[in-house]
Amino acid sequence: xxxxxPSELEKEIDDRITHYPVSRRSAVLPVLHALxxxxxxxxxxxxxxxxxKLELEPIKVLEVVTFYPGFRQSAPGKYHIRVCRTLSCAMxxxxxxxxxxxxxAEIDRSGVTHHDPIAVSxxxxxxxxxxxxxxxxxxxxxxxxxxxxxxxxxDVDALLSQYK
Amino acid sequence: xxxxxxxxxxxxxxxxxxxxxxxxxRESWDPSIETYLQDGGYDQQKxxxxxxxxxxxAEVKTAGLRGRGGAGFPAGLKWSFLPPNNxxxxxxxxxxxxxxxxxxxxxxxxxxxPHQLIEGMAISCFAVGANLxxxxxxxxxxxxxxxxxxxxxxxxxKGFLGKDILGTGFELEIYVHRGAGAYICGxxxxxxxxxxxxxxxxxxxxxxxxxxxxLYLCPTIVNNVETLCHVKHxxxxxxxxxxxxxxxxxxxxxxxxxxxxxxxxxxxxxxxGKVTLGELINDMCGGLKAGRKLKAVIPGxxxxxxxxxxxxxxxxxxxxxxxxxxxxxxMDFDTLAACGSMAGSGGVIIMDDSRSMSWVINNLNNFYAHxxxxxxxxxxxxxxxxxxxxxxxxxxKAAPSDIDQLDAxxxxxxxxxxxxxxxxxxxPTESFVAKFRDELIADTNxxxxxxxxxxxxxxxxxxxx
Ligand SMILES: Cc1cc2nc3c(=O)[nH]c(=O)nc-3n(C[C@H](O)[C@H](O)[C@H](O)COP(=O)(O)O)c2cc1C
Ligand code: SF4
Ligand code: FES
Numbered sequence: 001x002x003x004x005x006p007s008e009l010e011k012e013i014d015d016r017i018t019h020y021p022v023s024r025r026s027a028v029l030p031v032l033h034a035l036x037x038x039x040x041x042x043x044x045x046x047x048x049x050x051x052x053k054l055e056l057e058p059i060k061v062l063e064v065v066t067f068y069p070g071f072r073q074s075a076p077g078k079y080h081i082r083v084c085r086t087l088s089c090a091m092x093x094x095x096x097x098x099x100x101x102x103x104x105a106e107i108d109r110s111g112v113t114h115h116d117p118i119a120v121s122x123x124x125x126x127x128x129x130x131x132x133x134x135x136x137x138x139x140x141x142x143x144x145x146x147x148x149x150x151x152x153x154x155d156v157d158a159l160l161s162q163y164k
Numbered sequence: 165x166x167x168x169x170x171x172x173x174x175x176x177x178x179x180x181x182x183x184x185x186x187x188x189x190r191e192s193w194d195p196s197i198e199t200y201l202q203d204g205g206y207d208q209q210k211x212x213x214x215x216x217x218x219x220x221x222a223e224v225k226t227a228g229l230r231g232r233g234g235a236g237f238p239a240g241l242k243w244s245f246l247p248p249n250n251x252x253x254x255x256x257x258x259x260x261x262x263x264x265x266x267x268x269x270x271x272x273x274x275x276x277x278p279h280q281l282i283e284g285m286a287i288s289c290f291a292v293g294a295n296l297x298x299x300x301x302x303x304x305x306x307x308x309x310x311x312x313x314x315x316x317x318x319x320x321x322k323g324f325l326g327k328d329i330l331g332t333g334f335e336l337e338i339y340v341h342r343g344a345g346a347y348i349c350g351x352x353x354x355x356x357x358x359x360x361x362x363x364x365x366x367x368x369x370x371x372x373x374x375x376x377x378x379l380y381l382c383p384t385i386v387n388n389v390e391t392l393c394h395v396k397h398x399x400x401x402x403x404x405x406x407x408x409x410x411x412x413x414x415x416x417x418x419x420x421x422x423x424x425x426x427x428x429x430x431x432x433x434x435x436x437g438k439v440t441l442g443e444l445i446n447d448m449c450g451g452l453k454a455g456r457k458l459k460a461v462i463p464g465x466x467x468x469x470x471x472x473x474x475x476x477x478x479x480x481x482x483x484x485x486x487x488x489x490x491x492x493x494x495m496d497f498d499t500l501a502a503c504g505s506m507a508g509s510g511g512v513i514i515m516d517d518s519r520s521m522s523w524v525i526n527n528l529n530n531f532y533a534h535x536x537x538x539x540x541x542x543x544x545x546x547x548x549x550x551x552x553x554x555x556x557x558x559x560x561k562a563a564p565s566d567i568d569q570l571d572a573x574x575x576x577x578x579x580x581x582x583x584x585x586x587x588x589x590x591x592p593t594e595s596f597v598a599k600f601r602d603e604l605i606a607d608t609n610x611x612x613x614x615x616x617x618x619x620x621x622x623x624x625x626x627x628x629x
Contacts, residue, residue, distance in 0.1 A: 019339040021296070022253075022380050028361035029344055033303070054361075067363045070303045070344030082304070086265045087466060087527045088423035088513055114534075132347060132531055133265035133466075134304050137423035137511065138430050147306040 003045035009038050013053065024054050028064050032071055041072045069117070069131075077120045077127035079163045083143040085130035092140030092152075100156045101128060101143075126160070177432060177448045181409065183417045184393050185433040187277045195311055197318035200279040206324050208399040212287040213330050215399075220291035224395060226403030228415040233259055233350075233388030234465065234509045235584075236497045239395075243292050243385060245375035252382040256294040257359065257374075258285055260301040260308075260389050261343060261350035265466035265531060266511025269419040269431055270389035274301070274308040278315035282338065284392040286324060287399055289336050292385050297338045300355050303345050312340045347535035351583050352386040353378075354537065365539050366583035390419060411437030414496035418507075422449050424514035425456060437499065442491030445514060456516035460600075461490065463500055464508025466528050467588035469595035477503040505595075521600040522607045525593060526554035532589035540581040547589045549573045554593075557604060563612040564605050571597045 005013075013034050020026035031053060035046045042065050051058040065071045083089075083098045102109055102119070105126040109119040112129075120127040136142045139151035145163060153159055168182075174189035176182050187193050187203070197205070212220055225240030246254060258281065262270040273281055281299075289297050301309050316338050319325045327335045341359055348354040353372055354364035356379050371377060378384020394416060398406045407415040414436040423429045427450030434444075441461065445451060452458055458473040476487045479502050493499055500507045515524060533551035538544040553570045556562035574593040577586045597604065 019341075023360065025361035026341075026359060029342060029358070033342055033344070060361075063363055064344075064361070068344035068346050070346070085527075086531055087524065088266060088429075090527050091424055091515075091519070131304065131345070132534060133263060133267075135262040135268045135271050135302070137266050137268050137513070138421060140423065144304060149307070 003043070003049045005035075005049065006038075009034060017054075025056060025060070027054060028056070028061060029068075032061070032065065036071060041075050043073075072118060074116075074118070075120075076118055078125050079127075079145055080118075081126060081128040081143055081145050082131040082134075083128065084132070084134045084136075084141060086133035086137075088137035089133070089140035089142060094141035094143075097141045097143070097153055097156070098128070098130065101126075101160070104156050104160055126163070179439055179443060179448055180433050181417050181435050182433050183397050183409075184273065184280070184390055185419060185431070187280070188272045188431075189276075193276070195276060195278050195315060197279055197315065197322060200277075201322075205279055206283055206319075206322075208396045209283050209286050209324060210330060212399045213290060213332050213334065217291045217293060220287065220395075220399065223398055223403035224291070227394075227398045227406040228403075228413065229391065229394050229398060229406075230414070230416075230497060231388055232390035232394070232418055232510065234264060234467075236507060239387060239391055242375060242387075243288075245373065246292060246383045246385070247376060250383055253296065254292055254294045255379045255382060255384045256285065256289050256292060256297040257352075257355065257379065257384060257386045258297065258299040258389055258392055259350065259352065259355060259386055260299050260305075261347075261355065262305075262389070263302055263347045263350045264509040264511060265528070266421065266423055266462065266513045267465050267509040268421045268423075269510060271305065271308065272431065273389055273393060274305060275311055278312050279319065280393050280396060281312075281389055282315055282319050282324070284394070284396040285338060286319075286329070286336060288385070288387065288392055288395050289338075290334055291395075294385070295335050295337070297336065298341045298359060298379075299338065300341050300343060300349065300359060302343045302349070306342075309340050309342050316340070346537075347531075348537045348583075348585060351585060353583065355386065356384065363537070365537055366585070368582050410435045411494070411496055414498055418510055420444060420495060420510050420512055422512045422514065425453055425516035425519070426514050427451055427453060434495070437494045437496030439495055440491065441493045441495060441512075444495060444512065445491075449514075452514070452516050456518060458490070458514070459517045459519060460515040460521065460524075462511075462513040462515075462592075463493075463495070464506045465511040466513065466531065467591055468500075468508045469505040469591050470599060471503065471505055472599045475599070479503075520558075520607070521596055521603050522554065522557045525596040525604075526551070526558045528592045529554045532585075532592075536585065536589065540586065542577045542580045543586045543589060546573050546577040550589070550593050557607050560607065560609055561612065562608040564608045564610055565613060566608060567597060567601065567604050570604075 016030040017027045031050045047061045051061045105121045107119050107121045117129045142151050169191040171189045221243050229239045230236040343349045349358045349364045351366050353367035358364040374384040374386050410416045417433050418436050419433045421431050461471045497507045529551040533547040536543050536547045574590040577590040
């Protein structure tokens, strides 16, 4: 196994696992979140590592990775953007927002599919995908950049210039 | 209470009754336990922990609290479904997945008033005998998850969680569990599977009613964030008094979230049934945008059936029967059900006459096609068909008979699936077709009607992804 998990991260993961005294398997999502947060995406090695950690068959981890839109299997840009696509935000202009971010950040979404929803900018700085309703429908259009939440986004320059 | 000051520009509307949202947008308020304690925080937990667990459930029943997550099921009744003489552990799960499009209320409780939720959960756990509880929070609330974990640690340090709480011998741990971006994790049995570390495939009921066989196949109570917060106030006010707010069988306050084509979208905590849709739109949200007319309203989250602006609704029976317009609908569970829709999650989406209904239903069908878990054929295939047909409608590449096909596909989903996502996915289409049929048909192309015998048209249709 090639994955190098820093001891601090492993400690954090071990601590998370204690939150599930009844079943270690319950910790699949938190373990994957911790790995994705650190490595940027879930690699095959990460799947193997998580499976070994939780004493599971790797397929039990992989089936989770492939189901949930929140886990990705390839590297995103330095800053990953998720634009809400659903009705209230769409009425407030989220498709237009998506277009202008892509234009500004030079992202080509033409290759995007259901199973491969993320597009990365030419310089690798930004990646983007649509998300479904982010539970802030009254302040659309909204998006997440990494863990930062942005509401009523109209000025794309101002949005992107926060990320160096 | 009367001295509470709110942040300038974010003051509650005069029609509001702030109970759950008392501290939302409050001036000099923060989510720390010190602030919460200075405001009488955890007093209701102290009071409840002096009561018998059964008394708490009885108060919740007297209050008539109905679930705020979507189905409006009476919370006290749900709790009493826990098996008697049970020797397995009991779990409580707070559903903080907040993923029904149009809904944005739990977000504010979690971010601004986390201790209210923890106190409500502690009381509820004491009532149902749960020593381990989880908050299942959607992954897209990373800051919210952090705030909750900080709040839980604070409550621990002050002795409101942990071992021997308040000297009662009662023990409780609450953990935060983050989802990973799937709507179906809001469905309670899908949520439980997800919490077990699996794909969130909903379980079939019967037999898998969570109260009987939930997390780790043990009795489990799943309640929405807002529902659990109300438990605290029911203890504070007493069930009888609490039930005097709102209207009979639709008691208490609830948060309505308004989005779409109004001047001032936002969240409003109102007494259930005391505010009409017209008051909500015109008085509380500043009305429609200038020069625009109301066209349609989705009153309870995207899964609720749409209401058309010019519809009238017959309420009551026989001599008491009356006909009301959309403006006069009181926003409560029973009336919205009688109007053929539902109060659902409290998400009210307003559409004006600038909106194409084909475009709207297509947007929603994209959502459901993306979010079906794929276990049941009618739901998995049907949601994709509905998306594809409406993709064609908005592209002007559908034939008029496609609208009948669309309707037939929808009607073949609901009632034929494992979980209520089937209804959630098909009701929007069924209702948009029923109420805006002419408009949908007007967006189709009659020349494509014989697409199956017309090679050119067939190719045109097939070229659509
Ligand atoms: C497809 C689907 C999605 C749901 N999403 C949510 C949700 O995001 N939040 C929620 O509280 N309940 C949601 N529910 C309802 C839950 O299954 C469950 O009824 C609710 O959490 C119970 O809490 P309550 O009785 O306090 O409302 C959903 C139901 C379905 C069928
Ligand atoms: S109804 Fe749809 S979401 Fe629910 S279990 Fe079946 S396929 Fe999954
Ligand atoms: S529709 Fe975008 S946050 Fe709900």
